[in-house]
Amino acid sequence: MTGTDVIVVGGGVIGLAIAWRAAQRGLSAAVVDPDPGSGASRTAAGMLAPATELYYGERELYGLNRASADLYEGFAAELEAATGLPVGYRAEGTLLTAWDAADLASLHDLHIFHSTLGLSSSMVTGRELRALEPATAPGLPGALLAPDDHQIDNRLLHIALLAAVRSAGVDVVAARASLRVSGGRAVGVLLDDGQELSAGSVVIAGGAWSRQIAGIPEELRPAVRPVKGQTLRVRAPGGPVLTRTVRAKVRGNAVYVVPRAGGELVIGASSEETGFGVEPRAGAIHDLLRDALAVVPELGEAHWESVSTSLRPGTPDNGPLIGATDMEGLLMATGHYRNGILLTPITADAIAALLTGAAVPETALAFAPGRFAAAAFGAGR
Amino acid sequence: MSALMNEALIGDDPLVIDGIALASRLILGTGGVPSLEVLEQALDASGTAMCTVSMRRATPGGAGSVYDVLAARGIRILPNTAGCRTAREAVLTATLAREALGTDWVKLEVIADDDTLLPDPLELLDAAEQLVAAGFRVLPYTNDDPVLARHLQRAGCVAVMPLGAPIGTGLGILNRHNIELIVAEATVPVILDAGLGTASDAALAMELGCDAVLLASAVTRAQHPARMAAAMRAGVIAGRLAYRAGRIPMRRHALASSPTTGLAEL
Numbered sequence: 001m002t003g004t005d006v007i008v009v010g011g012g013v014i015g016l017a018i019a020w021r022a023a024q025r026g027l028s029a030a031v032v033d034p035d036p037g038s039g040a041s042r043t044a045a046g047m048l049a050p051a052t053e054l055y056y057g058e059r060e061l062y063g064l065n066r067a068s069a070d071l072y073e074g075f076a077a078e079l080e081a082a083t084g085l086p087v088g089y090r091a092e093g094t095l096l097t098a099w100d101a102a103d104l105a106s107l108h109d110l111h112i113f114h115s116t117l118g119l120s121s122s123m124v125t126g127r128e129l130r131a132l133e134p135a136t137a138p139g140l141p142g143a144l145l146a147p148d149d150h151q152i153d154n155r156l157l158h159i160a161l162l163a164a165v166r167s168a169g170v171d172v173v174a175a176r177a178s179l180r181v182s183g184g185r186a187v188g189v190l191l192d193d194g195q196e197l198s199a200g201s202v203v204i205a206g207g208a209w210s211r212q213i214a215g216i217p218e219e220l221r222p223a224v225r226p227v228k229g230q231t232l233r234v235r236a237p238g239g240p241v242l243t244r245t246v247r248a249k250v251r252g253n254a255v256y257v258v259p260r261a262g263g264e265l266v267i268g269a270s271s272e273e274t275g276f277g278v279e280p281r282a283g284a285i286h287d288l289l290r291d292a293l294a295v296v297p298e299l300g301e302a303h304w305e306s307v308s309t310s311l312r313p314g315t316p317d318n319g320p321l322i323g324a325t326d327m328e329g330l331l332m333a334t335g336h337y338r339n340g341i342l343l344t345p346i347t348a349d350a351i352a353a354l355l356t357g358a359a360v361p362e363t364a365l366a367f368a369p370g371r372f373a374a375a376a377f378g379a380g381r
Numbered sequence: 382m383s384a385l386m387n388e389a390l391i392g393d394d395p396l397v398i399d400g401i402a403l404a405s406r407l408i409l410g411t412g413g414v415p416s417l418e419v420l421e422q423a424l425d426a427s428g429t430a431m432c433t434v435s436m437r438r439a440t441p442g443g444a445g446s447v448y449d450v451l452a453a454r455g456i457r458i459l460p461n462t463a464g465c466r467t468a469r470e471a472v473l474t475a476t477l478a479r480e481a482l483g484t485d486w487v488k489l490e491v492i493a494d495d496d497t498l499l500p501d502p503l504e505l506l507d508a509a510e511q512l513v514a515a516g517f518r519v520l521p522y523t524n525d526d527p528v529l530a531r532h533l534q535r536a537g538c539v540a541v542m543p544l545g546a547p548i549g550t551g552l553g554i555l556n557r558h559n560i561e562l563i564v565a566e567a568t569v570p571v572i573l574d575a576g577l578g579t580a581s582d583a584a585l586a587m588e589l590g591c592d593a594v595l596l597a598s599a600v601t602r603a604q605h606p607a608r609m610a611a612a613m614r615a616g617v618i619a620g621r622l623a624y625r626a627g628r629i630p631m632r633r634h635a636l637a638s639s640p641t642t643g644l645a646e647l
Contacts, residue, residue: 055415057605225446226443272438
């Protein structure tokens with residue numbers, strides 16, 4: 001039996017970033033995941049979008065998203081310096097385009113809402129939009145420009161984090177884990193090969209699967225549900241098509257196109273609540289391509305690369321579950337829903353602070369794992 | 382709430398569909414809701430007793446789903462066949478819904494195309510006939526066409542649900558004469574479904590004699606969904622009370638509200 005200060009269950013970008021930050025603070029750490037980085041970390045598009053992901057009534061979540069976005073440039077630079085690996089951080093901004101006059105009116109409302117929050121955004125006309133991004137479709141009536149909504153290549157981010165934790169001495173164990181509890185406190189995990197790992201603290205960072213991790217007492221199981229999403233990856237043969245991320249609602253259907261520096265474009269994302277299946281659905285691929293081509297016609301000439309499907313960990317209020325639970329030694333870092341890549345730096349800082357007794361970032365305090373009554377979240381299914 | 386308001390909600394005037402009394406004449410859809418927490422607030426503000434859920438985009442089972450939220454409130458679930466384009470697909474989807482949810486009620490939706498989202502009348506009637514024959518209680522989402530509504534009633538549907546305007550447009554009731562015609566010859570409840578934008582639209586539907594209103598986007602995509610849900614609830618109650626109150630006729634000349642004969646001459 002081996003022991004570490006902390007075991008992180010889940011080797012996506014959030015789990016790895018927690019282990020990295022913990023190791024930097026002098027803790028010994030291990031990460032357990034049957035296939036690290038195969039979940040939402042891989043399927044995500046890497047948008048860092050506190051402005052264009054903002055919904056009315058989600059001011060508290062905006063505060064957290066904003067705080068994490070502000071950390072990102074430094075986080076990315078630190079990771080690149082530590083590993084020598086690129087993570088594809090791009091600060092070109094995001095355009096949220098209108099499809100018709102009604103969309104334009106609601107973008108105006110959103111822009112005014114941004115202003116009340118001190119958030120930087122501006123309206124551009126259809127012609128200004130075409131000047132900024134000539135590949136966008138003629139006839140789009142205008143857009144909202146969010147200069148501070150950036151992007152990162154989430155797949156490169158995962159590769160770099162894996163290298164960073166390994167060089168920091170973190171053991172990454174390819175196994176499925178269940179929680180071990182003794183004397184009312186979390187004491188480690190049991191691996192599916194029967195091996196027991198011991199730790200002072202266990203952090204649940206299993207994304208949409210966090211609720212399925214065996215051994216967590218019913219009343220502490222996190223309030224996450226799987227929300228299936230699909231993204232497509234294509235590559236334009238003639239060089240970059242877009243410089244900024246372009247988002248739109250085409251006849252009410254949300255679509256985005258995220259241009260990577262290397263010429264790849266990520267198109268997303270569907271959203272459906274159909275359990276834990278991750279089979280790509282033909283109609284979702286069709287709808288995404290149809291809507292993406294409506295906004296950026298020349299994507300029709302791009303080379304097809306892949307479709308990727310995973311599950312977002314949805315919570316009742318769309319906010320994550322970050323912090324200690326009522327069980328000593330058990331912490332949660334899950335439920336990041338649509339903002340997992342964005343919230344990686346602040347989640348890692350918050351959990352590392354909790355593990356070392358340091359001050360937790362203030363914006364994270366509202367996202368304690370216990371804020372939903374267990375009874376309201378399904379009767380033990 | 383006053384006795385009259387309660388009466389408008391239930392009292393001697395319940396909404397009865399296929400022999401089942403429902404405690405509200407406002408039926409909500411869940412599509413487009415930004416979060417489950419917002420949905421919960423909107424449901425509570427609306428006072429709704431029945432909610433429709435897309436079987437294709439939300440599968441029952443699993444903790445924390447929209448079904449949990451509805452079950453926790455005792456709100457009846459009306460599965461729908463949104464996204465279906467053929468009678469075959471709709472029948473299959475309804476059959477899966479019955480197996481999964483144990484209800485033979487279904488909101489039948491067969492859409493002709495993605496641009497207008499208008500019901501396809503031929504596929505709709507075909508699916509309705511098949512589902513009625515298979516023992517379903519069918520509530521079809523239909524065009525504001527009195528003749529099609531008549532056919533659907535004759536086919537054995539337990540309600541007819543004509544649109545006010547295309548889905549998600551918020552344009553209100555575009556052809557009130559057709560809605561009045563549908564109401565006039567209805568032998569089953571008429572539920573105004575789709576196109577409503579704000580509370581006065583819901584009130585108008587009820588004033589025209591509709592038995593209930595079904596809406597989703599108007600609430601779920603509002604900037605403050607719970608507030609709009611409360612407004613819709615009030616609009617439905619106001620419209621129903623006005624419908625039953627016997628409104629005054631419209632005149633082209635003024636008619637003083639106070640009698641002028643017999644007044645003291647000063």
